[in-house]
Amino acid sequence: MPAYYSQPAAANYSTPPAHSQKQRGYRICDQCGQVETPVARFRLCGGCMVTQYCSQECQKVHWPHHKTICQHTTSQIASIKQQAVGGFSNDENIAKNLRKFCSAHTSLLCWVGFQALQLKRVPSNIRQHVLIIDLAPHSHPEGHRRFSVVSTRIVKRSYIGDPLVLADIQRRDDRCRHNGGIGALVVLVQCAGISQVMPIEVDPPSKIAWDTREDWASVLHHFVESGRTDFQPISTTARGVYYG
Known part of the structure; x- marks a missing residue:
C-alpha cells in the first residue's frame, strides 16, 4: 500500500517547471568546506572537471591531495576521447553530459x-x-x-x-x-x-x-x-x- 503524505517531498513540487532558472546546485569547496552561494560561484578543477573549489588559493593548497585521483580521472577521460575521435563511440559526450547532469x-x-x-x-x-x-x-x-x-x-x-x-x-x-x-x-x-x-x-x-x-x-x-534544477x-x- 503506497504511503500517504500530507506534504509533498519538495516545496516547489507542484509548480510549473522552471526551465529558464539555471542553478548549479549544492557545492562544497573540497579544500575548506565552504558552501557555494549564488554570489560566490565555485570553480571546477580543469583536469578532472569534477572537484570544485571556492578559490584558486584553495585549489593550489589542495593539489597535493587531489593530484592522484585527478590524473587518474583525466586519463580515463582522455581514453574515452580517443575512442570518440576514432568514430567508434559517443561516450565522450555521455561522460561530459553526466558531469553536467550531476552538477x-x-x-x-x-x-x-x-x-x-x-x-x-x-x-x-x-x-x-x-x-x-x-x-x-x-x-x-x-x-x-x-x-x-x-x-x-x-x-x-x-x-x-x-x-x-x-x-x-x-x-x-x-x-x-x-x-x-x-x-x-x-x-x-x-x-x-x-x-x-x-x-x-x-x-x-x-x-x-x-x-x-x-x-x-x-x-x-x-x-x-x-529538467528542473530548483529542488527544495x-x-x-x-x-x-x-x-x-
Missing part, C-alpha cells in the same frame, strides 16, 4: 541518496551502501537534460572496484567525520557503461530536518524528466514546516 542536480541527488539509504533511521548505512541511478540517453539541447531515469538500486560499497576512487571516498569519509559529520554519502550515476561517482559529505541526522520519505524515486523522476526539500520541525 545541475546535486541538491536533488543528495536528498535522494539520504532517503534511499534511510540515513535518518540508520546512519551507519552511509559506510556500507551506495545508491546507483541508471540513466538512458536521449536528445535535448541542454546537456543536463539528455538523460532519463531508468532505474535505481542500492548495492554494497564494494561494488565500486576502482582503488583510487575508493581511496578518495575514504578521504572524504575521514574528513567529514573529523568535522562532526557521519561520512560521505556515495551516489553512483551511470549510463551506457560510463559512470560518475558523487561522494557527498553529510552532517549528523540530528542536524538535518528533512522528513523521512519513501517516495524519493518518484520525486527523482519528476525533477529529472521536467520540505522539512518539518517543532516550529513548523520550512523549505530547503
Whole structure:
C-alpha cells in the first residue's frame, strides 16, 4: 500500500517547471568546506572537471591531495576521447553530459541518496551502501537534460572496484567525520557503461530536518524528466514546516 503524505517531498513540487532558472546546485569547496552561494560561484578543477573549489588559493593548497585521483580521472577521460575521435563511440559526450547532469542536480541527488539509504533511521548505512541511478540517453539541447531515469538500486560499497576512487571516498569519509559529520554519502550515476561517482559529505541526522520519505524515486523522476534544477526539500520541525 503506497504511503500517504500530507506534504509533498519538495516545496516547489507542484509548480510549473522552471526551465529558464539555471542553478548549479549544492557545492562544497573540497579544500575548506565552504558552501557555494549564488554570489560566490565555485570553480571546477580543469583536469578532472569534477572537484570544485571556492578559490584558486584553495585549489593550489589542495593539489597535493587531489593530484592522484585527478590524473587518474583525466586519463580515463582522455581514453574515452580517443575512442570518440576514432568514430567508434559517443561516450565522450555521455561522460561530459553526466558531469553536467550531476552538477545541475546535486541538491536533488543528495536528498535522494539520504532517503534511499534511510540515513535518518540508520546512519551507519552511509559506510556500507551506495545508491546507483541508471540513466538512458536521449536528445535535448541542454546537456543536463539528455538523460532519463531508468532505474535505481542500492548495492554494497564494494561494488565500486576502482582503488583510487575508493581511496578518495575514504578521504572524504575521514574528513567529514573529523568535522562532526557521519561520512560521505556515495551516489553512483551511470549510463551506457560510463559512470560518475558523487561522494557527498553529510552532517549528523540530528542536524538535518528533512522528513523521512519513501517516495524519493518518484520525486527523482519528476525533477529529472521536467529538467528542473530548483529542488527544495520540505522539512518539518517543532516550529513548523520550512523549505530547503
